[in-house]
Amino acid sequence: MRLPTVTLSFTLFTLTGVLGAPATSHHDHHPHTPAPLQAVLSRWSSDPRSRYPTDLTRDISPKPLHSHNDYWRRVPLLTGLSTGAISTEADIWLSPDSSLLIGHHPSSLTPNRTLNTLYLTPLLEILDTMNPPTPSPPETPNGVFDSAPGQTLYLFLDLKSTSPLLFPLVLDALKPLRENDYLSYYANGAYHRRPVTVIGTGAMPMDKVVEMHPRYVFYDFPLDRLVREPELEVEKGVVGMASTSLRMVVGEVRGVEGMDKEQVETVRALVGEARKRGWGVRFWDTPGWPGSRRRGVWRQLVEAGVRLVSVDEVEEAAWEL
Structure with missing residues (x-):
């Protein structure tokens, strides 16, 4: 599954605004660069083929931080990523129309703030950007941090409802990430690390996690x-x-x-x-x-x-x- 270009462009524009625009060449408009060479450098720096493909998070170092109540932030998910936080969280409520709404209290829920819009869709777009087509693809997909592509991002999903409908809906929402091999999983007695590790907390049913084969949602143990x-x-x-x-x-x-x-x-x-x-x-x-x-x-x-x-x-x- 791939998202429309306009959606991808919007999310990357938002992320760039949080992380800072990619740096241009330090040779651009240098006063001591000879004019002929300056012309070549200017022409080359504006050519999209010269752009480092995974520079979206190029200068960010991962930190052992969990972005608590992340959805309170002005820009959820992306603000935490901009600091190097390797973990984030989303409180999930089930709406009457079966939407997965994000917020701390029922009074803060709005139809446009959903698990997909705030977390899953941006993550898919970022990971697609960090995994461009290449003649020598890595054995496993790159993660969100360019400086540490093997670092997984912990995504805590805090279920705020005990409804039996909620867990299956969460699994369905995770499908695009799973189908692109972006989710860590456990199968046949072995753990397989991937760019995102989903951890269920709150009312997450442990018995349902145990029953999963392969298991791509893990349990937050007290x-x-x-x-x-x-x-x-x-x-x-x-x-x-x-x-x-x-x-x-x-x-x-x-x-x-x-x-x-x-x-x-x-x-x-x-x-x-x-x-x-x-x-x-x-x-x-x-x-x-x-x-x-x-x-x-x-x-x-x-x-x-x-x-x-x-x-x-x-x-x-x-x-x-």
Whole structure:
């Protein structure tokens, strides 16, 4: 499936506006370049054949950040990508006409803000751009980051309804990405990493995830259960991430520069338990104020081996980490 050119152009125009326009040659209009050479350079720089095909995210370095409440941002998905955040999230509500609406509360839902319009369609367009026709295609498709084409983008889908209709509709919406081999999946006892890894959270039915063969939606496991049930075992290839509230695990963080030694050790121990099971860890509910405490906790979590730090201040976190 490929989308109309006009839609692709619009999304890439929007993304360019967030990420910044592609850089032109540093030779363009250089005062010391001889006139004949300047003419050649100008002519060549305006030729579309000279354009680096995957420069859309060329200067962005991936960061272990989760764009929390991403749909609140002025430009959802794309703002997070512009900072290098490798994870994003969408709260999904089921409308009476079976549309998949995006928002934090029912009062914020509008017909034009859907899972497709805000996330899936832009992702498909970006990934098509990052995977141009080439005589030597990679074994697996490139991801959204040109500087790290093997980096997957975690897409958390937070289901806000327990309706049995919602999960099948989400799977149907994911078809274009799956048909283009852009979704990570688990099959025949092996995990296959792809540009996007979909993780279901909220009311995502774990039993439906377990039943999938191949499985291209993974489960967001409540990490705090490992504190209560250290011997817990879950079927291989079901969990895509293990998440919990930092406050729930370590209590109140009171240090001006972040967690105290005991709290850091608690985090490290929990990360270690998750790693034994092959799970990455995501913490949310981190301190928001003061800024020194917030930034200190971000650094401590990354140093402790946490895969994703959930942040609202994604631009600040990108600079800090």
